[in-house]
Amino acid sequence: MSGAAVRPLTLAIDAMGGDRAPMMVIEGMNRAVDSIKNVRFLLFGRSDEVAPLVQGFRRLRTRVELRHATDVIAASERPSTALRGGRNSSMRQAIDAVAAGEADGVVSAGNTGALMAMAKFVFKTLPGVDRPAIASVFPSLRGRTVLLDLGANVNCGADNLVQFAVMGEVFARNVLGLQNPSVGLLNVGEEDLKGNDAVKKAAAILQQSKLAIRFHGFVEGDDIAMGTVDVVVTDGFSGNIALKTAEGTARLYTHYLKRALISSPLARLGALLAGPALRKMRARFDPRLYNGAMFLGLNGICVKSHGGTDAFGFCNAIRVAAELVSDGVNDGIKQDFAFLSAGPAADPKLAIG
Helix, strand or coil, X not given: CCCCCCCCEEEEEECCCCCCCXXXXXXXXXXXXXXXXXXXXXXXXXXXXXXXXXXXXXXXXXXXXXXXXXXXXXXXXXXXXXXXXXXXXXXXXXXXXXXXXXXXXXXXXXXXXXXXXXXXXXXXXXXXXXCCEEEEEEEECCEEEEEECCCCCCCCCHHHHHHHHHHHHHHHHHHCCCCCCEEEEECCXXXXXXXXXXXXXXXXXXXXXXXXXXXEEEECCHHHHHCCCCEEECCHHHHHHHHHHHHHHHHHHHHHHHHHHCCCHHHHHHHHHCHHHHHHHHHHHCHHHHCCEEEECECCEEEECCCCCCHHHHHHHHHHHHHHHHCCHHHHHHHHHHHHHHCCCCCCCCCCC
């Protein structure tokens, strides 16, 4: 007697999002087929551009259903404009496929603001969540650190930051498997008197709250890489700057390291001997390995890939979406968030749930 058939994992992909789309997207999907079992794709884009590219990959084309989308959301398009006029876009149709139950999650490297606006409009938010946040994982000296928000919400009030703290803590427990993750608020200093009103008010709420969150207090920019806390909470303005700064620093370090390793015959010999260690270090800090950020607080799996990534990075974003779906992370986040925010020990100041 044969076992029950495994249900295919279906992901909706925006073929037209990203600086080097659609080729980068197709190549990333082709890589994903090798590493993600039983995955299939609903691919949305201009069929005259996308279909020939898909046909060029023998293994991929048997896993893809291509659906024509006439419009493309430009990187410079305002979220409000995209929301009003983008119903026929590849991004919107990919999101709609998840809402209709045709796909388990959506991945896009397109316009962040537009993706957030559309996903929020279609999926809706969890009870008590005003604004979903983009969360991702950074390497640190202690392992990995969750950082949110990475750019979805430029201006945030204290209530938004508190909600991000709750969601980030739940994310760290469900995704990273941490038993009691610590949470910190990104600030210009650790002292209580420093920071803007929103940050200071959010800290006061978290300090006085009876929620089961291990609140560390304020942290500074260097604490992200140090791993001082497991979850770093900030507004999307500062979070996006931190993300891009880290990526730029990694590229700068790599550039000068390469130059140093070929600067002399002795340096080249040293590079040859240190090759395995250097490759291990490069793999550890390659930003493409951490590509793929989740929109926390939505009633649907939505993963945002960096717009400037390559096929390797986009494949990782697909992998993130697949893991979030297969592990039932969103259901866990909803359940835990409801427990944290609406449980009997919850602080009424939070007014969440």
